[in-house]
Amino acid sequence: MIKPQELASLPRDTKREQAIARELRSLEESKRWNYIKSALDADTISVQPIALVLANKVTLSRNHLMNILEISIERANPSSMNSYLKAVVAGLGHKRVINFFRGKIHTNPEKVGMALYFLPNLSPLPNKAQLKLIYDLRLQFEKYVKSLDIKTPYLNACIKQ
Numbered sequence: 001m002i003k004p005q006e007l008a009s010l011p012r013d014t015k016r017e018q019a020i021a022r023e024l025r026s027l028e029e030s031k032r033w034n035y036i037k038s039a040l041d042a043d044t045i046s047v048q049p050i051a052l053v054l055a056n057k058v059t060l061s062r063n064h065l066m067n068i069l070e071i072s073i074e075r076a077n078p079s080s081m082n083s084y085l086k087a088v089v090a091g092l093g094h095k096r097v098i099n100f101f102r103g104k105i106h107t108n109p110e111k112v113g114m115a116l117y118f119l120p121n122l123s124p125l126p127n128k129a130q131l132k133l134i135y136d137l138r139l140q141f142e143k144y145v146k147s148l149d150i151k152t153p154y155l156n157a158c159i160k161q
Contacts, residue, residue, distance in 0.1 A: 008043030113158035
């Protein structure tokens with residue numbers, strides 16, 4: 001298997017990713033997470049880190065998926081947030097992901113704005129109850145951002161969507 005640190009320098013290759021995912025699924029869960037985490041740590045600049053593609057293809061515990069969400073708060077940019085969300089939403093569910101970002105409105109509003117952009121269109125598509133949760137999160141987010149005295153251009157753009 002390719003070393004996780006080397007993964008970041010390789011171009012996307014679906015067959016290679018499937019082979020690595022197959023190997024990872026044969027490992028115990030802690031070793032799978034260590035591989036994904038190491039690959040993610042080695043690739044801090046990609047829009048779609050291969051580690052996130054692999055995380056979506058192998059079974060990780062909820063705790064590890066929550067760790068990926070925490071990493072998204074540190075590293076995601078407007079282009080890569082979608083990759084972080086795709087890696088976790090199937091395993092955690094829309095409700096848990098939405099509640100995670102609800103807890104980040106006051107500390108990381110820009111990341112919440114990024115997530116709000118992608119959440120309504122993630123696969124699997126949210127049902128009506130989940131869309132309502134996303135809508136409620138948007139309302140909370142907009143209320144908080146409008147109350148700020150100083151807003152970044154990104155936050156201003158988020159509330160004008």
